[in-house]
């Protein structure tokens with residue numbers, strides 16, 4: 570399989586996604602109602618996170634996907650559809666090799682707007698977005714966490730036959746302060762960065778991250794929430810006296826802060842794009858994979874209007 574040409578990057582803006590969590594991308598029952606770009610994103614995510622990293626298929630699509638912007642990078646791939654036919658006696662080519670060029674999705678990335686769930690707990694063990702225990706690095710002991718929903722263990726969650734209900738969108742709430750985040754400031758989050766194994770080591774991840782950063786830098790108000798979002802008042806952002814007067818809180822503005830929850834193995838790739846590890850966020854485990862928090866601040870350009 571050969572590749573040619575400049576990779577092409579597609580953007581899918583937030584949209585309803587009737588995704589069936591247990592089914593792989595090729596077997597989605599409502600495929601006709603799902604944008605091609607998202608199916609391609611899920612093809613890459615399934616190959617990388619489900620097949621390669623052994624994350625359960627049903628945990629790959631989550632509550633954030635429908636409110637995210639997604640980027641997918643495609644390579645032009647030249648595939649042989651029929652090999653050449655030669656005369657065995659003379660070696661003469663009777664029919665030349667037939668090939669066709671296809672656009673193959675090779676990498677993806679998504680951007681989650683605010684609000685977000687609280688920063689993960691240091692040492693936390695998360696399965697399908699739920700905190701199931703807290704482990705200490707210095708000892709092998711781990712404490713099972715009784716959440717308000719249920720005290721679920723990792724095996725209970727992964728072995729469950731019923732698809733877990735997708736959690737509701739988080740509301741604005743003050744978070745714990747970390748090295749780069751005061752716990753209040755709105756930030757957007759990049760995630761689900763994945764590049765197919767055979768295309769790694771060629772800077773594809775950086776192309777995706779830069780495409781997303783360029784876009785959000787020039788669309789800073791794109792994800793500014795409407796005043797009907799719940800929870801602003803908890804951030805202390807309302808006008809003085811507004812609560813008493815019944816005036817809605819002032820919606821927060823995004824000032825260029827970007828976060829990512831990086832797999833430890835991917836920290837170097839994120840650093841290459843300008844992200845710095847936030848030591849105050851500690852380290853936690855998502856689907857068994859160690860993660861750290863990283864931040865970057867981009868300079869926003871409010872002169873470009875959203876179309």
Ligand SMILES: CC(C)(COP(=O)(O)OP(=O)(O)OC[C@H]1O[C@@H](n2cnc3c(N)ncnc32)[C@H](O)[C@@H]1OP(=O)(O)O)[C@@H](O)C(=O)NCCC(=O)NCCS
Pocket residue numbers: 617761762763764765766767768769770771772773774775830831832834835837838841
């Ligand atoms: C992390 C990931 C997105 C990086 O993508 P990429 O386009 O290969 O990024 P880069 O080109 O910057 O290369 C990253 C590293 O892989 C190395 N690399 C080179 N060839 C490689 C190959 N064939 N396979 C794997 N890694 C390779 C590069 O040398 C580089 O190493 P370094 O960080 O030690 O310098 C990709 O490795 C991936 O999809 N990994 C699995 C999923 C994952 O971990 N996602 C991150 C979630 S936060």
